[in-house]
Structures are given as C-alpha cells and as structure tokens.
Amino acid sequence: MKKGLIVASFGTTHDDTREKTIDVIENEIKNKYKDSIILRAWTSDIIRAKLKKRYGVHINDIKEAIEEALWLGVDDLLIISTHIIDGIENNKVKEVAASYKDKFSSIKMGNALLENDEDFEYLIKELDSLYEKEDGAAYLLMGHGSDHESNKIYELLRNRFVECGRDDIYIACVEGYPYIEDVLPQLSGYNTVHLSPFMIVAGDHAKNDMAGDEDSFKSILEDMDKNVDYELKGLGEYDFVRRLILKHADEANYVS
Numbered sequence: 001m002k003k004g005l006i007v008a009s010f011g012t013t014h015d016d017t018r019e020k021t022i023d024v025i026e027n028e029i030k031n032k033y034k035d036s037i038i039l040r041a042w043t044s045d046i047i048r049a050k051l052k053k054r055y056g057v058h059i060n061d062i063k064e065a066i067e068e069a070l071w072l073g074v075d076d077l078l079i080i081s082t083h084i085i086d087g088i089e090n091n092k093v094k095e096v097a098a099s100y101k102d103k104f105s106s107i108k109m110g111n112a113l114l115e116n117d118e119d120f121e122y123l124i125k126e127l128d129s130l131y132e133k134e135d136g137a138a139y140l141l142m143g144h145g146s147d148h149e150s151n152k153i154y155e156l157l158r159n160r161f162v163e164c165g166r167d168d169i170y171i172a173c174v175e176g177y178p179y180i181e182d183v184l185p186q187l188s189g190y191n192t193v194h195l196s197p198f199m200i201v202a203g204d205h206a207k208n209d210m211a212g213d214e215d216s217f218k219s220i221l222e223d224m225d226k227n228v229d230y231e232l233k234g235l236g237e238y239d240f241v242r243r244l245i246l247k248h249a250d251e252a253n254y255v256s
Contacts, residue, residue, distance in 0.1 A: 001075045002072070002073050002075050003075075003077075004072065004074030004076070004077045004078070005037065005080065006041050007022075007025065007038065007039070007080050008041045008062055008065075008079055008081050009025075009083070010042065010043055010082075010144075010201075011042030012203040012204075013203065013204065014201070014202075018201065021202075025082055025236055025242055025245060028242055028246065033078075036078070037072055037074060040060065041066075042060070043061065043083075048061065062079075062093045063096050066097065070104075075105040076104065077104050078109075079108070079110065080245065080249045080252075081113075083112040083200075084114060084144070084198070085148075085151070085153045086111070087148040087151065093109070094255070098255050108252035108253060109252055110250075110252040113235075113241070113245065120157065122240075123244070124166075126238075127161075127169070128164060130238075131169060131194070133166070134192070136191040137192040138168045138187055138193050139193075140170045140171070140172060140187065140194070141170070141172075141196050142171075142172060142173070142174065142195065142209070142217060145175045145179075146176045147176060148176075151176045154176070154177075154178065157171060158178075168190075170183050170187065171183075174205050174209050180217055187221070190226065191226065192228070193226050195218060195230035195231070196230065197210060197232070197233070199234055199235060200236040201234040202233055203234075207232060211232060
C-alpha cells in the first residue's frame with residue numbers, strides 16, 4: 001500500500017518567513033514519515049494567485065494536492081493541518097477531503113493547532129514560559145481572525161491565560177473579534193507592550209498590520225504613548241508548536 005501525506009497550510013508570499021516556518025515543518029514531517037510521498041497544499045487562493053502572477057509559481061490547493069496523490073497511486077492518505085483553528089480554511093480542507101474518502105483505502109486528517117482542552121493546556125504552558133512576566137508590561141498576540149464561529153477560540157484562549165495568572169497576555173485579531181480596538185482599554189494601564197504574531201508565519205499581517213509604521217498595532221499603541229517592541233517570529237519557528245502539529249498527525253482521525 002502506497003502512503004501519501006499532504007501538509008495543508010494557509011501559505012505566505014514572504015520567502016523569509018516561509019523558509020523558517022512552513023519549510024521547517026514540512027522537512028520535519030519528511031524526516032518522520034520517510035515511507036510517505038509528501039505533498040504541499042496551500043488553502044489561500046489569494047496568496048496562491050499572487051505567487052502565480054509575480055513569479056509564475058503554482059502551488060496546489062487541497063483539491064489539486066489530493067488529485068496529485070491519486071495520480072501518484074497513493075492508497076493511504078494522511079493530511080496534516082498547520083492551521084491555528086478549525087475555521088474557514090481548515091474546514092475547506094476537511095470538506096474537500098471528505099469528497100474523496102471513497103477514492104482511497106484510507107484517508108485521515110489531523111486536527112488544527114487549537115481544538116481541545118489538551119491543546120490549550122499545552123500551548124498555554126509553553127507560552128507562559130516563553131513570555132516572562134514584567135512589571136508594567138503586557139503582551140499582545142496578533143491572530144488572523146474571521147467571522148467563523150470557531151473564532152471564539154481567541155477569546156477562550158485569553159480567558160485561559162487569565163485563569164492561569166497571566167492576565168498580562170492579550171489577543172487581538174486582524175479580521176475578527178476581538179479587534180485591537182476591543183483590547184486597547186485593557187492595555188491603557190501598561191507602560192510597555194510586546195507584540196508577537198499568533199500565526200504560523202510572520203508574513204504580511206505581521207510586518208504591516210502588526211509592526212508597520214502606519215495604521216498598525218504598533219503605531220496605534222505608540223499614539224497612546226506606549227513603549228512598543230515586537231518580534232517577527234511565526235509560531236512555526238517554535239519547536240513546541242511543531243511538536244503539537246506532529247502529535248496531531250499521530251492522532252489523525254478517519255475522514256467521514
């Protein structure tokens with residue numbers, strides 16, 4: 001039985017962060033699943049179209065990646081998701097995978113990064129160690145966000161930080177609640193705010209919407225006379241995040 005594996009990511013147009021995140025994740029997966037054919041799928045049609053227009057580079061969407069797996073004779077397919085939440089993009093992968101379930105002897109898919117209490121506990125413990133508590137300082141993590149119902153996970157994560165004694169760690173999204181405007185009143189009492197992307201890659205949103213000089217998290221906070229610093233480090237750069245992705249691969253369920 002021929003085994004295949006698709007790594008499904010949102011994608012990025014920024015080579016620098018891709019090399020440190022998606023590429024590293026895929027290489028670790030290749031090292032672990034040496035007996036599988038490894039394929040890439042990016043779910044963002046906008047990013048895929050930009051790369052095609054700029055560089056003539058075509059990256060498969062999830063349907064094309066599954067079709068390639070079939071063409072290569074794969075019988076046993078595993079899909080590993082690098083998405084943060086089980087939202088619009090992750091559900092896109094699940095829906096397409098379900099439409100192909102009768103084409104393979106076996107097709108499984110791993111969870112997104114944050115889907116259950118165990119994921120929350122693991123990630124909060126790691127981030128608690130990563131972000132040292134400082135007097136007069138807060139951490140603001142920038143998520144992507146959407147209007148999908150699973151977007152509530154960002155709010156749940158913030159509440160769990162508070163329960164664990166880390167009320168200095170906040171989350172705001174670019175394209176979903178809570179927006180930065182919702183968080184600003186809570187940041188008013190801090191002198192310093194540390195910004196970090198809560199995304200697998202540190203691409204356009206991190207560089208511009210978070211750390212840019214105009215209409216960004218950074219500029220808004222500086223207008224409030226806050227001392228602001230930031231790191232352009234996607235979650236995919238952290239080994240503890242990559243370990244969680246691989247754990248979810250080990251626990252993958254049959255697509256139904």
